[in-house]
Amino acid sequence: MKYIKVIKVPGILKLQSIYLGFFMILFSIILITSLFDLKYKFSYSWLSRSFEDVSTEFFIDVIASEISLYSPNTDQADTPLPKVLLSTVLNIWPEDIRTFLGRELPGFLTFNTEIAVAGIGTNLTTLPMESPPPLEILLKEREQSEAEIAKSNSEENPPVNTPSLKTEKDAVFIYHSHSWEAFLPLLEGNKTANEAVSLAETKNVIAVGNKLKEELAERGIGASQSKANVTEELKKKNWNYNQSYILSRELVQEAMAQEESIQYLIDIHRDSQNRELTTTKINGKDYARLFFIVGKENKNYERNLALAKELNQKLEEKYPGISRGVFIKTKDDGNGVYNQDLSSQSMLLEFGGVENNSMELDHSIEAFAEVFSEYFWKAEEVSGSGN
Structure with a gap:
């Protein structure tokens, strides 16, 4: 039998409830900025970039907290909340150093290229290079x-x-x-x-x-x-x-x-x-x-x-x-x-x-x-x- 992992915080809130609350706050902000004529609004591209690196297991856990059918069949540790917040707000994923340096070092964004199939000698140091024409x-x-x-x-x-x-x-x-x-x-x-x-x-x-x-x-x-x-x-x-x-x-x-x-x-x-x-x-x-x-x-x-x-x-x-x-x-x-x-x-x-x-x-x-x-x-x- 799979037990739902909880995090011990005042009020004994379940971790899934924190996830759900976080998303409710986020989408409430988006709704407000959409209803009022604010200068800065959230865009689809912003949301896409913000969530593309969040693990699949995290979203499964959020859905599973309300729909038991989506509960994973195998025991997996829940994605830590601080890690999710770090990735969502700052677009930084702790395991990938490229997310720390990509926007600070000129040309380092090249390393965002994903290698789907690596040929002989292909790695992060031998990625394709493209230079604008002089x-x-x-x-x-x-x-x-x-x-x-x-x-x-x-x-x-x-x-x-x-x-x-x-x-x-x-x-x-x-x-x-x-x-x-x-x-x-x-x-x-x-x-x-x-x-x-x-x-x-x-x-x-x-x-x-x-x-x-x-x-x-x-x-x-x-x-x-x-x-x-x-x-x-x-x-x-x-x-x-x-x-x-x-x-x-x-x-x-x-x-x-x-x-x-x-x-x-x-x-x-x-x-x-x-x-x-x-x-x-x-x-x-x-x-x-x-x-x-x-x-x-x-x-x-x-x-x-x-x-x-x-x-x-x-x-x-x-x-x-x-x-x-x-x-x-x-x-x-x-x-x-x-x-x-x-x-x-x-x-x-x-x-x-x-x-x-x-x-x-x-x-x-x-x-x-x-x-x-x-x-x-x-x-x-x-x-x-x-x-």
Whole structure:
């Protein structure tokens, strides 16, 4: 028989009663601030951030104090009230040092990234790195003539014969929220990692998306790709770097409206970590390692996470070490949504880092296309929506 744990305080109040009273006070405050025109009000996002780290057992205990059906079947110690108050009011969780330092040390919020699946060598010291593009570099490159950039694009990406597709229409949409992200080996001159940006689509992540589109077509899967110059489009709207996902969202929504057959969304990026972390050798060939980012702040989080985990597992089975893992991000250390609310089959996929070359990237793209196509056709067979 399970006995309800009590805390000895004046009046011999049960701990569950204290929990209930605490919540009654909290929601009474929220109700009052909602009824009156106060300057500062509680928002859903504030409540979400405040309670996301509170243990599940705590809420179960609160409910169980009134509904016995929800009482746990196993004996578990109740969450100490001081600990709950500390987490709720100050957003500090004693067991996690990151909650003490995250808002005080510049850049430390990066460590809020959750590792859902850890690849080889992945830990809190080797998390993905993203750096805003140096505006002066992009402005300097924009001074090149449009003809020069167009010539570069056409010369390095000659037209290819499109193989016959098994899908009658495009099933995949490839896009690039940070289209300026480039690779040092593809750029002329000695550049630092922070300068690995380019407007030329043959030198940045658009080239990766183009290669993936071709590889999917080779396997019978139709894909469309946005080659929008996000830097220029942001400038036209007088938007900054932080609004790049708002811009790419418009591109995705437009594509989905025009092609209702689109099922999968793939946003391609590259990491800013060094070569040692972003490169691996498999069967004598060098591969640019890849990884998945899943946004936690959207309705499709669970399904997109499941998709990322399954593809990651299949990649690792065929190409051990190719993946750095699956990472989860909230609004505390990223966008948190990444347009993944638009489809339950969305991916933010990062190929390699600033120091990877075309050959290494191509090997990884081919590997991903192989694994993805197997997953795709199996899913089509199960759903009965193939040709």
